[in-house]
Amino acid sequence: xxxxxxxxxxxxxxxxxxxxxxxxxxxxxxxxxxxxxxxxxxxxxxxxxxxxxxxxxxxxxxxxxxxxxxxxxxxxxxxxxxxxxxxxxxxxxxxxxxxxxxxxxxxxxxxxxxxxxxxxxxxxxxxxxxxxxxxxxxxxxxxxxxxxxxxxxxxxxxxxxxxxxxx
Numbered sequence: 001x002x003x004x005x006x007x008x009x010x011x012x013x014x015x016x017x018x019x020x021x022x023x024x025x026x027x028x029x030x031x032x033x034x035x036x037x038x039x040x041x042x043x044x045x046x047x048x049x050x051x052x053x054x055x056x057x058x059x060x061x062x063x064x065x066x067x068x069x070x071x072x073x074x075x076x077x078x079x080x081x082x083x084x085x086x087x088x089x090x091x092x093x094x095x096x097x098x099x100x101x102x103x104x105x106x107x108x109x110x111x112x113x114x115x116x117x118x119x120x121x122x123x124x125x126x127x128x129x130x131x132x133x134x135x136x137x138x139x140x141x142x143x144x145x146x147x148x149x150x151x152x153x154x155x156x157x158x159x160x161x162x163x164x165x166x167x
Contacts, residue, residue, distance in 0.1 A: 014051040015068045016081050017042045019106060021058035022065045023085035026102030034088065035059035044142060065102070065109050076149075078110040083120035083148045090128055123151040 020038050024030035042055045070078060085106055089099040107117045127147055 012041075012045050012077060012080075013072050014042075014047060014054060015070065015072055016077055017047075017055045018058050018063055019065065019068045019081045019110070020084055020088065021055065022063045022068070023088055023099070023102055023106060024059070025062040026089070026099045027096045028062075028098070030059055030062075034091070041142065065105055068109060070110050073110070078112055079116055079120060079152065080145060080148060082107050082110055082112045082117060083124055083152075084144060086121050086124045087127070087144060090124065119152065119155050120148070123148060123155070126151070 017038050021030065021035070024034045024038065038059055039052065039056055042052050047055070073081070082103075085103055089095045089103055107114075112120075127144070
């Protein structure tokens with residue numbers, strides 16, 4: 001099964017959205033559009049009402065990254081959370097030192113190695129530079145996940161082809 005197929009069949013859990021809320025708060029402000037997008041995405045994936053209530057609470061008051069339980073996340077989920085967090089830090093046009101530090105802390109907390117983080121950051125930068133007709137709406141997390149999955153899979157395939165060629 002490819003990473004894309006794996007990613008598409010995995011339901012994002014509560015901790016994915018708590019991580020996104022924590023990153024949203026990194027600069028001291030989670031704007032209402034960000035909060036709405038996080039909660040809407042949680043509803044879209046079919047989380048239980050108690051989990052949605054917990055996510056809503058995390059969108060109203062800052063939440064620490066240490067509440068995130070990565071044991072329930074797949075490798076693809078952890079990388080997706082990192083990539084979306086990277087995307088969220090860029091939405092206001094500025095990446096603060098607090099956001100950069102929180103993003104690095106999240107990457108470590110999620111056990112996402114440096115190289116995949118770098119690839120995710122590059123993809124996020126590429127997506128941010130797409131024309132309006134190709135780029136997902138600022139808070140369309142489902143569309144962003146689809147694009148990130150496609151790009152990450154293409155990157156993994158290219159690395160595998162290069163390694164096979166070198167062998």
